[in-house]
Amino acid sequence: MTETLTIGKALNLGLRRAMEDDAKVVLMGEDIGKLGGVFRITDGLQKDFGEARVVDTPLAEAGILGTAVGLAMRGYRPVCEIQFDGFVFPAYNQIVTQVAKLHARSKGRLPMPIVIRIPMGGGIGAVEHHSESPEAYFAHTAGLKVVAVSNPVDAYWGIQQAIAAPDPIVFLEPKRRYWEKAEVDTDATPDPLFASRVVRGGDDVTVLAYGPMVKTALQAADAAAEEGRSLEVIDLRTLSPLDLDPVIASVRRTGRCVVVHEAPTSLGPGAEIAARITESCFHSLEAPVLRVGGYDTPYPPSKLEEEYLPDLDRVLDAVDRSMEF
């Protein structure tokens, strides 16, 4: 069946499917019950699945993740909602020292199939702590996998795949794109979860993005096309593991690469990607891999966020610099 869904609604439906498929799936988070979450991603689920499976938790993120660990040990598959990206840090100890390490600590005896859903990124005119891009903190943490969806199709399938997967996954949702729509064929065979995807072919420069920046990259590609430049856009989709094979193939062809993300540039995901692509494509590169990221400042007050966030123009500027290098 094909439906037109927003990313938010696709997630909602995906969660519903996952809960129907497996009675061990338990959603946990602040305000996810009656309210359906501040973004309504869990809308209606508590009504249909009950309070034991859609748990409005006390206001404590370490508590959410720490009890999720215990539930996972008991055979449940907790799906934790962090209300906003900036509020994941109270849970950081549990995520880094427990969630990420328990499989290794127990030599595989303790399953840890926990999904940590985080609405990520800026662009919604919010106050402090509501627009962060913390993905590098997780991608640097051994034992975690990190996925960032960019569209309704991946949202629908990705959340189900993440819940079914046996490892802990940080699942990043492009907050400001929650309302973007697309056709979702709910009978299709989905792409694998940990795979990047060429979303637009091109010859001059390879542009990499994930989550909310994929749309920005595609807009840049449109604009570049008008100037006669052909950008290949790849949606990374997964940040850990990184699926760079399609990227390497592309860069070997284009010789140029630009990575785009909202996270601060220094030690942002672009750093790792640049380092690896340079290792793999050293002789093909006509220019260094360039990064377009957030500045190395705290996320600014919202009146300045358009200045802070990478946009079409900044991507094009990097493309120009790459071409002119």
Next chain:
Amino acid sequence: MTETLTIGKALNLGLRRAMEDDAKVVLMGEDIGKLGGVFRITDGLQKDFGEARVVDTPLAEAGILGTAVGLAMRGYRPVCEIQFDGFVFPAYNQIVTQVAKLHARSKGRLPMPIVIRIPMGGGIGAVEHHSESPEAYFAHTAGLKVVAVSNPVDAYWGIQQAIAAPDPIVFLEPKRRYWEKAEVDTDATPDPLFASRVVRGGDDVTVLAYGPMVKTALQAADAAAEEGRSLEVIDLRTLSPLDLDPVIASVRRTGRCVVVHEAPTSLGPGAEIAARITESCFHSLEAPVLRVGGYDTPYPPSKLEEEYLPDLDRVLDAVDRSMEF
């Protein structure tokens, strides 16, 4: 005056000087009083400065950093000891959302001169969580500065400079080198805190390291010299800001660069350094910047740590790969 000091003793003396120089300096941490800290870095300080200035805290790292923020707002200069690298995560929320952001949040009205001392890294045969290298988590955080000392001279001066500095600084101490000795001239004029330093000149490959790996890099340079290879070794000393000018100058000359650290390789400091050097030295590089880091696994049980940690051989292996590229 020149004294032979271990890194541990140099830190102890440096802390003492800082406390003598400024009555607002307050040390806080677990077991730093009568016990002098588990590594004895604060040995004798509570006895001499009293319990109001050397505070044995309750067992809660968020509490340490959170109250340090309040003390800083009141005009104090808190120096917080985190007992082991793996125990900084309960304080992560305070560090990332408060310590790092308060100067910006208040447009500079609230001073945040907090030093977070963390004994870092492996190699001491410890149990889980006692051998971590969390520097990338801090270096990626706008608003923090990150320093990693490698020797008694920098330990002695660095801790004093960090305490005197107006911004929050994560001060990483090379745990397994605490007992290494050197001559410290306590009358000398110290090098600036945020500056890297060429510690051994060479022509073939530039090797970058910081903290505990500087010694490893120097050992590699010795070994390489026997095979007729000349390595230039640079002690980065500061990870945020990164002082890459001497590195760039070096790489423009050698054309080859290897970065060494204990932190997991993916999104470790080496990623950022590789990306930046490639941007700055694109046309000089004869080979991609290569990284020698910890594997992307949790730090292993201590019987395996020598396999996990970069050592002389792994550095030389990377040097070989760089030369043969």
Next chain:
Amino acid sequence: MTALPETTELVDPVPGAAAPHLPDQRGVDTVQLLTPEGDRVEHPDYSLDISDEELRALYRDLVLVRRWDAEATALQRQGELGIWASLLGQEAAQVGAGRALADTDTAFPTYREHGVAWTRGVDPLHVMSLFRGVDNGGWDPVATGFNLYTIVIGSQCLHATGYAMGVQRDGAEQAVLAFLGDGATSQGEVNEAMIWAASFAAPVVFFCQNNQYAISVPLERQSRVPLYQRAAGFGFPGVRVDGNDVLAVLAVTRAALQAAREGQGPTFIEAFTYRMGAHTTSDDPTRYRLASELEEWKLRDPIARVKAYLSRSGAAEPQFFDDVEAEADELAVRIRRGTVEMPDPAPTEMFDHVHAEQTPELAAQRAEFVAYRASFEEEQ
């Protein structure tokens, strides 16, 4: 074995069962000095000697902050603010607590303490600038003794405790007032703050506005016993006050602050109140609470009772009320105009306060940013 306090009402906790709503905790040992009907009552532990003038001043505070709040909500609806966190219903708790502070005391607010900001002399426009997205709060936390808003739930409680430890070290006779919500009591950091405050007998008072909800989550999810009882477990006194009674709040908070100044350590105050509006302008409370609840709480309005008392006791003439209304109108106009006309920040602002000593890296990023922006201007 510690018996549970007699006032405890445990609520059926089977998961999957609906969390029973708002157990009647209001009879519990609550300090009240002015009834909802506007009658002065006595309390054995807390008396308040207050002049008519002071009473009128409190009334004025209450009315002005409510008007400010209403204007802000309207401005948000009109797109002039990104969001607004309304204090409607909590005026007495905030004004009472704020007016209990001495000039030399320091307050650490959440994001909802506009009423306290008012009592500290913070310009409302400096609060508006935060919700407009111009900055993170434009007031001077040092000059006002009113810290910046803290949005990460509960983090400010540790700051307040640390600050109080500094007060202690300075030998100053000052107290610190840490604000938090009922939801915040579940955060580890908040509990750590209480542990620290007890351990060091820090001169800090925890002022919890129990407005019954953390966004949509009712109090029972955070605690099945009255919140003020938490403190005894940490070894210091807890007290519940009628949060809609500005006199009781003033008296209780004053006493606690004075105890703190005198070295008697922390107190936990639970101001029992209700959030009459939505959590913020982004929220839809009809999804999770009943209109009847709201109706019930309307009968306990914090302003009506002061007005009733002032009128009935003759402490204020009718003209006074008109004057306050007029002043409120003026304030609203000033806030509206100031907000709408507020200039956007300079784009380079975001680079300029990251550190006290800017790094060469960030200076370079800033320079690139300036050059990049200039390139567009050249193009035009």
Next chain:
Amino acid sequence: MTALPETTELVDPVPGAAAPHLPDQRGVDTVQLLTPEGDRVEHPDYSLDISDEELRALYRDLVLVRRWDAEATALQRQGELGIWASLLGQEAAQVGAGRALADTDTAFPTYREHGVAWTRGVDPLHVMSLFRGVDNGGWDPVATGFNLYTIVIGSQCLHATGYAMGVQRDGAEQAVLAFLGDGATSQGEVNEAMIWAASFAAPVVFFCQNNQYAISVPLERQSRVPLYQRAAGFGFPGVRVDGNDVLAVLAVTRAALQAAREGQGPTFIEAFTYRMGAHTTSDDPTRYRLASELEEWKLRDPIARVKAYLSRSGAAEPQFFDDVEAEADELAVRIRRGTVEMPDPAPTEMFDHVHAEQTPELAAQRAEFVAYRASFEEEQ
């Protein structure tokens, strides 16, 4: 206003003053069934009907875990272990708690619960492997109902609570026992665990071994009131038991676990005891505590009193004690041999359990690692 419990003894908190040491909290409402002299006493709330055979079994447990502990300390001194966290003095707390568990219950230990491990049938060598640096604990947490050791202070309390929420969802009549130390009570996560347990009435019992120190830091830094009182603030019962009295610990823990299984929610147990040794073999307690304190606690030895009772009551023959000694000697030999002969882990182990589904990236790193190591073998 909640009065402080009468047993509260506030300690002078002026910063800079030496923290007064070990206030005499021992008179406080402590459950005891066997005195240090070995006399059985009754307690109104807790009775224990126990056979001679069970008593002898407890004695055997106590002696064997002490011997294990001594052997481990010796092995560490000889360089066979990286570190060892001794349970000396805490045998009764651990054996009593461990033996209170039903087979189907689950325990979440810290890093010191070797005595509990013993009662769960964990092979001591599986604990030794952790301290030798071979792995992070070799036992099967699922099969034994004894979770892996958790070193990050307090984190396991949330795991235990979550696990108990799972038990609840399964409708199982099982309980969960979360271990923690006195120092751990200051961690935010531990307090969150209690808040969650109360909120969901989860079938979890918090078993706090108050051994008076967190490494060098005495209890008073963590709490100025007895720890068991913490629980009431969260809305569930707290009880202090003589942690050196295996019978009292058994009785109190049994009752709490049974209450949990029956849906009555959590209990906090404070086992009042003393760490007779160093924090770990890396520690030097002479820096922070007086020998006299140790002497005082020697008089309350957890094993001596059981032995005295067994002998005096005739519940055990002298031969029994000899047999247990002999068994302890054998155990020590087995532990020594097993430890010394323990093979090192395969170097590739570190890659193999990171995920349930290894990533291509990590597989590649592993392959490089194998090739790199092989290159040395080729060279030779």
